[in-house]
Amino acid sequence: MKITDVKTYIAGNNWKNWVFTQVETDEGITGLGEATLNGFAKTTEAAVHELKRLVIGKDPFDVEQHSLRLFRDYYSDGGQIHGAALSGIEYGCWDIMGKALGVPVYKLLGGKVQPKLRAYANGWYRSARTPENFYNNAKKVIEKGYTALKFDPFGSAWRTVSRPDFNEAIEIIAAVREAVGEDVDILIEGHNRFSVHTALQFADAMQPFQPTWFEAPVPPQKISSMVEVAKRSPVPIACGEDYYCREQFSELLAHHAVHIIQLEPQYLGITAAKQIAAMTHASNGVIAPHSAQGPLCSVVCAHLNTATPNFYLHEIFDDFNVDWTQQLLTNPINVENGYISVSDQPGWGVALNHQIVEQHPYHPNHFLPLFSDGWEKRQSVEMN
Known part of the structure; x- marks a missing residue:
């Protein structure tokens, strides 16, 4: 062939x-x-x-x-x-x-280690950035059966924030914790926003609400900054979605500071992703792959996670995208009571619906402007 x-x-x-x-x-x-x-x-x-x-x-x-x-x-x-x-x-x-x-791809990657995958919800907070809206939306997520959810409460913040904005972000975290109760994992997304000092201030302030992790609190380019935050933060730090080669993960893991590795198979390929999962395993760490690209990315991560002994959590956007996206792939990811079971169909077990692709063409304003007000709504945005 x-x-x-x-x-x-x-x-x-x-x-x-x-x-x-x-x-x-x-x-x-x-x-x-x-x-x-x-x-x-x-x-x-x-x-x-x-x-x-x-x-x-x-x-x-x-x-x-x-x-x-x-x-x-x-x-x-x-x-x-x-x-x-x-x-x-x-x-x-x-x-x-x-x-x-x-055979399904996970069989080629070592077989089924995980009978099912615990999923966390993302992309569920598509409304105005207020504690009340986050509270109400978080309630709906839990009603769908999820036992973990992730969110960015920081608006368009970059490096530093005003005192009112700082307090509002903490109020949002408090509102989500109140909405979901004590037994649900809340994961705080930083989107590479802050300086080391601002990140540590937020880590200290959010700690009473017991986040499972504080994700990507500082830009990824200086691994030393991420390591400094990880060693000083009272909240576990998770990161890795921005890296695209083994060597970057090797350097990060060598510091023994970050133990939740969010490798992005979309930037690595499955061959390298499997090797990085093993590197993390050898460092007594766990993987929670970044799965926020498209619907096939979610399927790919599910196969990788199924075959990985040190898998932790699977990220899900699929449940919170607009309706037509559910028709884009045959046999898309399905979450039941907060868990995913991977298809046993050959390959990825999915096919692309070309008719749906043709109905929804490329547009240059379809992207996520993370440092602009209102980005949380995930709408097509005109940029100045």
Whole structure:
């Protein structure tokens, strides 16, 4: 079997254009992939078509070799764009392997370690940023059966915040804790917003509400800053979604400060993601992969998590996207009483609905402007 082409498709979800790939072979088996990256849909699509020359004519089963060459052989470091394009191609190869062998991808990754996956809700707070709205929306999440939920209470904050904004963020955290009770995990999203000092001030102030983690409190580029916060924070720190190569995780783990690793398979490919999960396991850590790109990303993470002994929590946006997105994939992720069970169908177990893609085309304003007021509503936004 040989790869003959890699095609791309973009679906215009209003808060993020989703980039899908289709790896084709000379035996008629095709593999579905995803190359979504916030704000860079057309760029990653172009990168897929530049990279595909390295796999056309090759055996899709040689996925370890493809993962190496797609990253190494271009020599230049293309960062997250490079990683997203690589993943779009590599995911398709894993899907082809599963279909050709008649097994789900998780079987190729080591088999079922986790019989089901505990999920946490994200994207559920699409309303004005007030404690009352967060309280009411959190109640609805718990009524759906979730036992964990994540949210960013910080508005458009960057590095520092005013005292009123600081207090409002803490009031929102308090409101969510009151809404969900003591037995539900609340996860606080930082979105790389703060300086070290501001992050630590927030960590101290939120600690009485017992967050399970404080995620990405400082920008990821200086690992020393993340480590400093992790060592001084009374709340566990989680991070990793911004990194796109093994070496970054190796450096982070070497400090023995962050033990909740949120690797993003969308920037790594499954080959590297599995290796990073093992590195984390060897460091006595757990993984909670970032799964906030598109619906196939969620499926991919589910297969990875199912085959990973040190899996912790699975991120879910799918339940909180607009209705038409539920028709984009056949057999999409389904959450029952806060848990996911992965399909045993071959490959990823899903197919792309091209008719739905055509009905929702790319739009340049479909992205998440995290440092603009009102970003929480996840609406298409005109930027000045």
